[in-house]
Structures are given as structure tokens and as C-alpha cells.
Amino acid sequence: MTDLTITHIGGPTTLLELAGVRLLVDPTFDAPGRRYSFGWGTSSRKTAGPALPASDLGKLDGILLTHDQHADNLDDAGRALLPTAPVVVTTPAAARRLDCTGLAPWQSTTIGDVEVTATPSRHGPAWSVPIVGPTTGFALRPPGSPSVVWISGDTVVFPGVLEVADRFTVDTAILHLGKVQFPLTGPARFTMTGGDAATLCARLKPRRVIPVHYEGWSHFHEGRAEIDAAFPPNTLTWLTPGVPMS
Numbered sequence: 363m364t365d366l367t368i369t370h371i372g373g374p375t376t377l378l379e380l381a382g383v384r385l386l387v388d389p390t391f392d393a394p395g396r397r398y399s400f401g402w403g404t405s406s407r408k409t410a411g412p413a414l415p416a417s418d419l420g421k422l423d424g425i426l427l428t429h430d431q432h433a434d435n436l437d438d439a440g441r442a443l444l445p446t447a448p449v450v451v452t453t454p455a456a457a458r459r460l461d462c463t464g465l466a467p468w469q470s471t472t473i474g475d476v477e478v479t480a481t482p483s484r485h486g487p488a489w490s491v492p493i494v495g496p497t498t499g500f501a502l503r504p505p506g507s508p509s510v511v512w513i514s515g516d517t518v519v520f521p522g523v524l525e526v527a528d529r530f531t532v533d534t535a536i537l538h539l540g541k542v543q544f545p546l547t548g549p550a551r552f553t554m555t556g557g558d559a560a561t562l563c564a565r566l567k568p569r570r571v572i573p574v575h576y577e578g579w580s581h582f583h584e585g586r587a588e589i590d591a592a593f594p595p596n597t598l599t600w601l602t603p604g605v606p607m608s
Contacts, residue, residue, distance in 0.1 A: 366511060366534060367608045370601035372412045374428065374435055374538055374575040377606075380511060381504035383423045383474035386447070387513055387536075389440030390433075391416045394578075398433035402493055404544040406434065410578035413604030416443055424473040427452035428483065428515035428538075429497040430460060434579050435516065449473050453480075453496045465498065467522065468529075477503040482522025483515040486552040494552065499523070501530050509533035512568070516542075516575070518551060519558045527565045535568040538575040539589055540582035555584055556592030563593075572599045 367379040374388035390412065397407040416439060425447040430436045444450050450462035451471060457464025463471055465480035472478065481499035484491060499515035509531040516538045517523050526532070537559050542552040553575070554562070563571055573589050576582055590598060601607055 365608060367606050368534075368536070368572065368601060369414070369606045370572075370574055370603050371414050372410060372603055373578045374516070375412065375440070376513075376536065376574060377419065378502070378511065379606075380502060381475050383476045384421065385424050385426055385473065385476070385502070386419065386422050386443070387426045387500075388428055388435045388575075389416070389425060389443045390435065390437045391439035391443070392433075392437040398437070400432055400544075400581075403546045404581075406544075406579045406581035408434070408437075408579055416440075422447045424449040424451065424478075426478065426500050426513065427456060427460075427462075428499065428513070429453055429485070429495060430456040431495045432516075434575075434581075451478055451480075451500070453498045455496050467498070475505045479503070479510075481512065481515075481526050482520075483517040484520050484522060485516045486518060487550050488520075490547075490550065490552070499526070501526070501532075507533075509569075512536065512566075514538050514554070514562075516553050518554060519562050523562065524565055527567075532566045532568040534570045534572065535563065535566055536572045536574055537562075539573050539584065540576035540579075541584035541588075542581050543583050544581060556589035559589065560592045563597075570599050571597060572601060574601070 454464035483497040
């Protein structure tokens with residue numbers, strides 16, 4: 363695998379530098395404190411701000427957007443960043459709204475020398491898809507590499523996401539976790555728990571596992587301690603927000 367540098371900015375927002383290509387995932391740069399509606403009577407309050415301001419990002423080669431319909435993955439300040447990137451890649455539905463590149467699952471495009479492939483994602487139980495809307499993950503392959511960096515996106519474990527293990531050798535898995543739940547929808551979960559992630563990683567067998575999107579919002583119901591406890595000791599790589607990790 364080509365050298366990879368990851369900076370966790372907060373929530374799902376990460377800056378990836380891979381094969382000389384600088385990619386921003388799910389830009390969220392609003393200040394904390396505001397409550398956002400997620401539709402159908404659900405909402406969440408942002409409790410932590412970004413570790414870096416958008417002005418410190420530098421030149422971007424592209425933005426990877428797992429979905430545009432929820433403010434914890436694309437907020438107002440993040441939306442203002444989209445026109446500054448040469449390429450924005452997202453779901454076909456979001457691409458129609460944003461006038462950018464849309465990829466259905468397993469479709470690919472390139473940004474610089476990096477191949478970007480959309481991977482299946484389901485943001486909750488099957489019954490919730492018409493309400494929650496479509497999401498995607500991304501597999502990133504630098505030139506000549508036998509393995510990929512995989513970003514799960516907001517998803518639960520279901521057959522589509524397990525297929526990633528059949529199609530790719532995953533070097534680094536960046537997992538959106540946090541066990542998202544809402545009072546209105548009871549026990550239904552809309553992202554993975556630590557236990558779900560451990561089950562998925564037993565199938566994927568990645569060399570490195572990096573949790574993101576488990577803090578900073580009131581709709582998360584598992585944090586670092588619960589996620590860590592679901593894995594064998596020293597399995598996970600925890601990033602310090604704002605500090606690049608190579």
C-alpha cells in the first residue's frame with residue numbers, strides 16, 4: 363500500500379492523502395450547539411466542532427460524500443466547500459441534487475491516480491431505506507496496489523457490505539460507528555455498533571481498523587470505550603482529531 367496520511371477532523375470528516383491525491387470525506391465544519399432535523403421527527407444536536415477549520419485544509423483534489431441528506435455528514439459549512447473541489451463523488455441521488463459525479467455500488471471513477479469505487483451501504487434496517495435515503499461507502503485503490511483503503515460510510519452490517527470482503531483486499535478500514543438510535547424509532551440501529559464492526563472485520567481481515575463518526579453528536583449511543591471493548595486489545599487505531607497520522 364502506498365503511504366497514506368489520515369487526519370480526522372471530527373465526526374465522519376477525514377482528510378486522506380493517498381498517492382499524492384488529497385481527498386476530503388464528508389465535510390462537516392459547523393460550530394457545535396445547533397440541533398439539526400433528520401426528518402420524520404428525528405433530530406440530533408452537534409456537541410463538538412471540527413478540530414481544524416476549513417481554511418486550514420489546503421488544496422483538495424476531490425471530496426467523497428457518503429450522502430448529502432444528513433447534516434452530520436454534510437452541514438452548511440461543508441456544503442459551502444463543495445464548489446471549491448475539482449471533483450465531488452457521491453450517490454446518484456445526491457449527485458442529481460448537487461450536480462456532481464454519482465456512483466452506484468461497484469461503479470468506479472478516478473481522482474488523480476486513485477481509483478474510487480462506490481461500495482454498498484445501508485443506513486439502517488431495510489424498512490428504513492425509503493425514509494433515510496441512499497448512502498455509499500468508498501474503496502480507494504492507489505496505482506499498482508493489490509489492496510484498498512475502505513471507507514464504510516454510514517451503514518449497518520448487511521449482505522451488500524459483506525461483499526466488500528469478497529471483492530477487495532482491505533489494507534485500512536475506516537469505519538463509521540457509534541450505534542445511531544433515535545427515541546422515535548426505538549431499538550432500531552442506523553449505524554454499526556462495536557460488536558457489528560468486530561464481526562465485519564473478522565470477514566474483511568484489514569491490516570488496520572480506524573473508527574470514526576462515533577462522537578460529537580447526541581444521536582450516538584456507543585463511544586470509544588464500548589467500541590474498544592468489542593475488539594481484542596490493541597486492535598484499533600484511534601486518531602487524535604486534527605493530528606495527521608501516517
